[in-house]
Amino acid sequence: MLWSIREALERQTLQIGVSACGATAVVDVLKALGVDVAPEEADRCVQTRMRRNESPLPDYLLSRSEAGATHTQLIAGAEEASKGKVIGRFFHLHPRRRVKLVPWLARWIRKGAVPVATMNMQLVVPKGEEVPDAWHHQLIFGVAPTTVFMTNPLDLVSEVEVHQRLCSESVLLIRREDVLQRLTPDCCMSSFSDPRWKALDVEGQVRQMVLEEEQGQGKLTHITIPAAYSSGITLFARLQSELGQELLNTPELPVL
Template structure:
């Protein structure tokens, strides 16, 4: 769900939308901001920050990381202190650097190779729309489907899976090198600020780009 989707869903509840407003502050490209100080300012004003973050970007650096859920998550920020930032879903505290790394990510979603293989085995024809995609198609109107060579990534996953199966029958060790496929995402990393003070939201300066 993108920031716009989250905002539009919220507006469906008229009892809140009439007196609560929100504004999205993008963090990609990376912004020059003291995250602790910036969040502290909004929370002290009674605002509610919701971070839209790419969890995979940070956790993929961990050894043996295995992502089974969507790489994009929406997390409520309910407090800050010098040692970190408090988040919900799940409840935990993370350092400003950890949060910043997950916020400063391009609009990309990571699909695990197991899901690619499973979907292809269930329906081999599922690749047809991707193979014949064109800019007129609503599904593939984003040119990044081509520039990111998504079809080529998928083919590599399937090729390695076939090699894996062949080697297993021969009892030959083989470890696939492709763990994920990168596809364009409608999500944008950043922070949604919900507040009753419309003027404060609208007059807040945009976060400057990091040089």
């Protein structure tokens, strides 16, 4: 444990702004490593991207695909906000890796590293609950044999559940109503330069949703678009430490 549950309750930073879970995690990472930074400064350094809710559908979808922050932004933001004192190293967990998550996290936490999970929250949704509409960054402040302890919100989640959310393709589900209310007659979905938009046939998904709406059906509840995020764990440490150098020199986790 980096913090006890009581300490986490007292010390955790709650979401500092819209789409700012990444910057929020960075505030607590720096706090855990002994570097105090104002939330506004962390957010500025992370360069949180916002959703463009008033835009027509193509631009809205583009903004959704990158809203918030990627692990790269978290690493750069922590480094800038700490004036170079803190570094981060991201470990991909998709495709699935040969790793036992809790023991792996425990080893790094014991050494003093501060983990942040980048997870697709749209996976492993409990039956009857609404599908969340975003990915999420959460600081991990401890682990137990089958449980992961996280902040923002303070949460105790099973290792199995966390691991599934940490092993996701870089995609995002967009709700039916968010698509249809921004659709215009002159909407052109073929302007995206990233080939993943074509590979996922986002334009065809939208057409299918419109067709179902015209026919009074409602089968397609979401469309799937590419996401800027990668699922995995970022480990943070002080640069001028043995741990910092070890992090930089550690190889990627092997693919299963």
